[in-house]
Amino acid sequence: MLAIYLCPAVSCAQTAPPLPTRVDTEEQKTFYALGLLLGDDVKVFALKPEELELVKAGMSDAATGTKPLVDINTYGPKVNDLARKRALAGAEEAKKKGQEFADKAALEKGATKTASGIVIRTITPGTGDSPTAADMVKVHYEGKLIDGSVFDSSIQRNEPAEFPLSGVVPCWTEALQLMKKGGKSQIVCPPSLAYGDRGSPPVIPPGSTLSFEVELIDFHKP
DSSP: OOOOOOOOHHHHHTTOOOOOSOOOSHHHHHHHHHHHHHHHHTGGGOOOHHHHHHHHHHHHHHHHTOOOSSOHHHHTTHHHHHHHHHHHHHHHHHHHHHHHHHHHHHTSTTEEEOTTSOEEEEEEOOOSOOOOTTSEEEEEEEEEETTSOEEEEHHHHTOOEEEEGGGSOHHHHHHHTTSOTTOEEEEEEOGGGTTTTTOBTTTBOTTOOEEEEEEEEEEEOO
16 A cells, blocks of 8 residues: 655645646656556545545645654555544445446346356357366456446457466356357356456456456366
8 A cells, every 4th residue: 555645735836846647757747657656546535636635735745854744654554444444434325326336237148147156148159069167268358447447358469368267256157157258248247256346456446246258269277
């Protein structure tokens, strides 16, 4: 967890230079990339605008050696507790929205819902046998959050993935055993069978329902 040093936003707002509106040089682009990485570290806090200003002010004071306005030994340990509290709140909201997404997907033509809550919608029927949890599977897939953003895609990499079916999230282990070779399906995974309340930051937020398009190319025994 990134250590964050807090101070009132006004203390830095009075002296901070204006934010750049463009990045031209390689060094500028690298510094901007540093900001992106630091920003990813604090996504879990779901910061409000005024809270983000406090964070930026604390970073500025720490980076410039300015005397902090709070005792880091007192408030530093509270950062992880705040992160857990914000993550839990964010996960609950994400689960509500995810359930709405899954319920809607379950109503689409060709969709079925398993007892565990997975929604599977056949796009292209396969033929022949289905894999077991003990098999190696070869698939093309694309994973999206419910807002449509892609977080992983073998399709974009143009390289199928191969892995043991028992070594992936429970949603995949269950759903792919219901597919047949050559088939393609949309698989909607509830968070309890994916990455749960913790998510997989910074790519997958806590409590995320995930939607995959999966083509089962082949499978075989290890």
